[in-house]
Amino acid sequence: MASGGLQEQLSSLEPKLARVLLAIADAVAEIAVVLRGSGHSEVGTANAFGDKQLQADVAADAVVLERLRQCGAVETASSEERPELVPLGGRGYSVAWDPLDGSSILAAGWAVGAIFGVWPGAQLLGRCGQEQSAAAYAVFGPRTILVLARPLTGAGGGGPRSCTVQEFVLGEPRGAGATWALARSDVRIGEKQVFAPANLRAAAEHEPYRRLVDAMVAERYTLRYSGGLVPDIHHILAKGGGVFVNPVLASAPAKLRVLYEVLPLAFVVEAAGGASTHDGRGSALRLAAGACDARSAVALGSPLQVDRACECMAPVD
Structure with missing residues (x-):
């Protein structure tokens, strides 16, 4: 296990971007709890794409939206469960996410995930993937894992080749929040x-x-x-x-x-x-x-x- 927690690792970033990524991490930690407590049955509704929604889908989406709203650095938000552009009142970045990707295999006890893209400014539609400032995904399985692609310093903007990829593992909650331990730095394919x-x-x-x-x-x-x-x-x-x-x-x-x-x-x-x-x-x-x-x-x-x-x-x- 490499040394250093999530907050320490993000300390060199532009402060608002760091706040967005920390909000995503907090949301992932909460979703891990949601998956232990929420039912996997359908809620009788579908998202705008026609996908049947599970209780866990709806609960996970609400967690992410609230965490991003609270961080004060998100201008526009949009999720697969809520496929519309939602103004959050913050300034700095916009986030698109899938709060629970693969929820249809939850009943089998298999690992599922969450996906996040972070763009600078207020626009999401019409922006190419190259323009992202950072991106992340989480795996909810035997361990809860968060993988971040983020700039080494500042706000980014140089595309993925100017970013590093790090893997964090969720520990037990301590005090008011969860702890994320750095498991791997500079993850390479x-x-x-x-x-x-x-x-x-x-x-x-x-x-x-x-x-x-x-x-x-x-x-x-x-x-x-x-x-x-x-x-x-x-x-x-x-x-x-x-x-x-x-x-x-x-x-x-x-x-x-x-x-x-x-x-x-x-x-x-x-x-x-x-x-x-x-x-x-x-x-x-x-x-x-x-x-x-x-x-x-x-x-x-x-x-x-x-x-x-x-x-x-x-x-x-």
């Missing part, structure tokens, strides 16, 4: 034969994807796909390499939301030295969400593995 084949049903009709899957099976890649986006991405960072591939076609359309999932995770992966693409022709961070419901294919992970997946990421009519 290398080249490992680990393959997370999402949207696998598409391989039945998508010839390039079927060839990729067949080749990786023949080459004895380790196949790891849990049905949870965040745990699958974290497995790649934990192992030091691998690739997550989620292509789309007409019969298996895109499910991942650009604003709440694709752009923040692509930022984290590229900050760790990995690569991303949504179309096989360039980084997914070139994308901008023109609407809250914008969706995309994506491949994330080791640069050579993502490059190998580019053929099956090209748009299919």
Whole structure:
């Protein structure tokens, strides 16, 4: 375990950005408690995308919104459970998040996650992923883990390559709040034969994807796909390499939301030295969400593995 807590690690950042990231960390710690106490049954409602909501979805979203409001440094907020632009009255940054990604697998007792993207200013829509100041995800499993991609100093703005990626582990609450211990600094993605084949049903009709899957099976890649986006991405960072591939076609359309999932995770992966693409022709961070419901294919992970997946990421009519 590396030394240093979260607050100490963020002390060199522009103060408002540090406040936003600390608010995210506090929200993650609260969500960990929510998951132990909230039911996993449906609440009888759906979000604006038509996804059925669980009690935990609604409770986790409320926690994040309130923490961001309290920090005073968030101008605009938007979440997958509340896909609208909500003014929070602060100044400095805007945040988009998925408060409980993978909640449909909670009943199986599997790990789930949360995803956060932080942009400077008041705008979220129309901003490309490259413009993020920071991004983060959390894994709720045997341990609660927070992974941050953040600038080394200041407010950032230089894109993911000017950021560092750190992993923190939630400890027991002490006094008024939870403690986060730094587990790994400068997390990096290398080249490992680990393959997370999402949207696998598409391989039945998508010839390039079927060839990729067949080749990786023949080459004895380790196949790891849990049905949870965040745990699958974290497995790649934990192992030091691998690739997550989620292509789309007409019969298996895109499910991942650009604003709440694709752009923040692509930022984290590229900050760790990995690569991303949504179309096989360039980084997914070139994308901008023109609407809250914008969706995309994506491949994330080791640069050579993502490059190998580019053929099956090209748009299919």
